[in-house]
Amino acid sequence: MALRTILTDDDPALRKRSREVTNFDRRLHTLLDDLAETLEDANGAGLAAPQVGVLRRVFVVNIDGLIELVNPRIACSDGEQEGSEGCLSIPGKLGFVTRPDHVTLEAQDRHGKTFTVEGEGLLARAFCHELDHLNGILYTDIMDRFLTVEEIAELEKEE
Numbered sequence: 001m002a003l004r005t006i007l008t009d010d011d012p013a014l015r016k017r018s019r020e021v022t023n024f025d026r027r028l029h030t031l032l033d034d035l036a037e038t039l040e041d042a043n044g045a046g047l048a049a050p051q052v053g054v055l056r057r058v059f060v061v062n063i064d065g066l067i068e069l070v071n072p073r074i075a076c077s078d079g080e081q082e083g084s085e086g087c088l089s090i091p092g093k094l095g096f097v098t099r100p101d102h103v104t105l106e107a108q109d110r111h112g113k114t115f116t117v118e119g120e121g122l123l124a125r126a127f128c129h130e131l132d133h134l135n136g137i138l139y140t141d142i143m144d145r146f147l148t149v150e151e152i153a154e155l156e157k158e159e
């Protein structure tokens, strides 16, 4: 396993559409292991392959435990939540983003087996955020606005 460099801001890789995974081989497993390690090191909630320069439809989320998703798609989504959201590729900033409150994803695991996973609240938000990365979309494209420095300081006080 190895830490990978997280691309930031205007890196063109963040704006590309990632391709489907077709080989569930050791290379994919290494990518998934590296994503998990890099995510943990960065103390984040989710990390998508294009954020480390690999244009494949793969992401990991770690909120209540690590979930690896390969070729994910939204099977259903409902509800609405408003809240603040950050991104490891946009350091030091947070934005207000409206997302579905409940999302069910269909995806494959590292061996190619299909499964479904449900997320509510923060997990649903993370699923949508990471899925957007696979299509070259950043939260800044769909946010209402950035939080002010004062608002960020207020949030940090609550934690």
Ligand code: ZN
Residues within 6 Å of the ligand: 086, 087, 088, 089, 129, 133
């Ligand atoms: Zn992100």
